[in-house]
Amino acid sequence: MSDKKVAIVTGASRGIGFAIAEAFAKAGYNLAICATREATVNASADKLKALGAEVLAMVVNVTDGDAVKTMVQDTVKHFGRLDVLVNNAGITKDGLAMRMKADDWQAVIDTNLTSVFHASQAVLRPMMKAKVGRIINISSVVASLGNAGQLNYCASKGGVDAMTRSMAHEVGSRGITVNAIAPGFIATDMTDDMTDDAKKSLTTRIPLGRLGAPKDIAAMALFLASDDAAYITGQVIHVNGGMYM
Ligand code: NAP
Numbered sequence: 001m002s003d004k005k006v007a008i009v010t011g012a013s014r015g016i017g018f019a020i021a022e023a024f025a026k027a028g029y030n031l032a033i034c035a036t037r038e039a040t041v042n043a044s045a046d047k048l049k050a051l052g053a054e055v056l057a058m059v060v061n062v063t064d065g066d067a068v069k070t071m072v073q074d075t076v077k078h079f080g081r082l083d084v085l086v087n088n089a090g091i092t093k094d095g096l097a098m099r100m101k102a103d104d105w106q107a108v109i110d111t112n113l114t115s116v117f118h119a120s121q122a123v124l125r126p127m128m129k130a131k132v133g134r135i136i137n138i139s140s141v142v143a144s145l146g147n148a149g150q151l152n153y154c155a156s157k158g159g160v161d162a163m164t165r166s167m168a169h170e171v172g173s174r175g176i177t178v179n180a181i182a183p184g185f186i187a188t189d190m191t192d193d194m195t196d197d198a199k200k201s202l203t204t205r206i207p208l209g210r211l212g213a214p215k216d217i218a219a220m221a222l223f224l225a226s227d228d229a230a231y232i233t234g235q236v237i238h239v240n241g242g243m244y245m
Contacts, residue, residue, distance in 0.1 A: 002054070006079040007225065008032045008072065010062050010119065011089030013040035015188035016138060018047075019214030020086055020221045025053035027222055032075040034060035035089070054079075062089045062115035063107075072122035081130065084225045085123045087116040087160075088138045092190060094149045105152045112156035113163075120167060124176070133176040134225045137164050138217070141184045141240045157182075161236045168234030177233040181220050184240025186212040207242030 007024045011017040013035035021031050025048045033048070035041040038059050045057035056078050060071045076082050090112045093104035120135050127133025142150055143157035161180055168178040185191055185202055191211065194202070203209060220239050223229055238244055 002030060002079060002081070004028055004030045004054070005083040005225075006030045006032065006075065006081050007084035007086060008034075008075055008082065008119075008123070009086040009088055010034050010060075010115070013037065013044050015190060016183065016186060016214045016217050017086070017088040018044050019218040020088060021048055022051065023215070023218035023222045024084075024225070025051040025055075028052075029084070030054040030079055032056040032058065032071070032078070034058045034062070034071055036061050062119065063110040065114075065118040068115065068118040069122045072119065072126070076126050082123060082126045083130075083132070084134045084136065085119055086136045086138070086221055087119055089115060090138065090156075090190075092150065092153050094153070096149055097151045100151060108152035108156050109159075112153065113159040116160055116163060120163075120178070124171065127176050128171070128174045131175045133171075133174075134229075135167065135176065135178040136221050136224050137178070137180040139164070139180040139182040139236060141182050141238060141244045143182060143236075144238075145244055164236060165234045172233055177224070177229070179224050179229075179232060179234070180236045181217055181224070182236050182238045182240070182244075183217050184212055184238070184243045186214055186217060188214060205243050206240070210241065212239065212241055 007029045009021045012021040012033035031053050041057045045055040048055045060067045137160050139160045140157040142154045164180040
């Protein structure tokens with residue numbers, strides 16, 4: 001078994017997930033990463049390997065519970081340990097409630113919420129055996145604020161926050177902490193679709209006056225994974241430039 005800690009980061013082909021994987025690689029972790037496309041997940045793995053990490057890159061759709069379970073088992077088999085799970089993979093399929101298609105509701109719930117249940121359940125056995133572990137869920141500020149046109153997304157992230165607290169209750173006595181990070185508006189592909197006007201109007205609601213960067217979220221994830229965060233569990237930690245206080 002390697003001395004290096006091991007983290008799984010879902011949805012690490014780009015955006016916040018890649019920034020988290022990069023921060024962990026720089027901090028000396030080995031990594032298991034997944035996304036849905038081979039080319040992009042392998043490209044990310046190459047960048048992380050260049051930082052000195054051993055990387056297990058997997059094509060896994062997090063909506064497939066069996067595939068998620070296999071991903072966790074393969075990680076433990078490959079590295080001989082598992083210290084951190086970061087549930088980051090997520091999507092939006094926006095639309096007003098009146099017109100939202102049931103498929104768009106379900107796709108967002110499956111990807112953003114049910115996947116967190118499957119992955120978290122799968123890591124509990126190895127983490128309980130090790131008597132230590134960190135589960136970090138990537139939520140969103142809109143779980144607290146609500147947002148017109150994002151009924152499905154807000155419901156999924158609200159569910160993540162509630163699951164975070166419930167699981168923290170269940171596994172605290174086993175040395176496992178469970179926390180969520182609720183990013184505000186972060187410059188990634190997910191927010192790139194917004195018009196310049198929408199971005200400008202949004203920025204006026206952010207006291208720090210700018211969109212966040214993926215590395216702002218990565219820094220918090222790395223802290224929550226660290227020994228210094230051992231007494232923090234069941235929390236939703238907001239990293240949002242002050243747009244929600
Ligand atoms: P992004 O740039 O769109 O990246 C999403 C990542 O998730 C990609 O790596 C994507 O991989 C992966 N992914 C999506 N569906 C997947 C699936 N079914 N199975 C496996 N991987 C999947 O998004 P982001 O902005 O970095 O968002 C990351 C997380 O932060 C999400 O949970 C999001 O809800 C949350 N968040 C973002 C913001 C923001 O302002 N950006 C704010 C609050 C919360 P592929 O290459 O396979 O598509």
